[in-house]
Amino acid sequence: MSINEIQEEIIEEFDLFDDWMDRYEYIIDLGKKLPLIDTSLKTEERLIKGCQSLVWLNAKQEEGKIIFTADSDAIITKGIIALLVRVLSDQKAKDIAETELYFIDKIGLKEHLSPNRSNGLVSMVNQMKLYGAALK
């Protein structure tokens, strides 16, 4: 699936929820699932620091595509990371670098990606795109 097809799919999924409670419960469930990253990869150089929560991001190349794995110490951040990984992982570097991520805004989670919230997510998205730009 292309990046935009996955974004559309997520937007449709979130349309099913009536209010923020349900949306957040879904994100929390995503966050509670098994670790998204191998514990051995939770190292200092893979750490993206935020004032509020920590994010670990790992990227590897496989058959012309980039595979991302990531994790966070906060569950809501981790749930959003799960969505970002779903959208951007296993895609071509060029597509990752050039994509416009609009689903976060559409599903009502924009505030988590505001530069005012230093939760590591903004840096994570930038870092993912940088990997795309560097590896294309």
Next chain:
Amino acid sequence: MAFTTLIQGDIHYAGLWFDLAHRHGGGEMIETCTFEKTTYNELPFKFEAGTPDIAGVIGLGAAIEYVQQIGHEAIGQHEQELLEYGTAELKKIEGIRLIGTAKNKASVISFLLDGTHPYDVGTILDKLGIAVRTGHHCTQPLMNRLGVPGTIRASFAFYNNKEDIDKLVEGVKRAKRMLL
């Protein structure tokens, strides 16, 4: 060596200062102005270009008057009551850990909810319209020493009441149900 460094530092500082002084123009920061030469007013006026913050000054005056009318003693007493009530109510929630319990502390409660991250609790409280601060509170060395990733902090002021605290307590309970 030190002397040279000092001089260089001063030159650099003077340059920066010049830059600062002329970054914004207009209003009382000008002394004289001709086609040949412009001179600037003395300190502090040269840094105060444009219209002064008149509304802000009047607003501050009104705020000071308001606080004086209520009185510092009454405010202190009210805040102390809120602190005691809030502490007692939050303690009733299982898994609450208060960080900072000094005697005579100000009317703030910094806490953690076992098994949750402060950011997650703060996000849910925010969605419920309850404003708290989460994170390191600009004291990372202290947070490291305490071995915590940050805290959730509620601050009470004289315009808060017990009902606000009840809402906070309900919000924390709801966050606990959602997160654990």
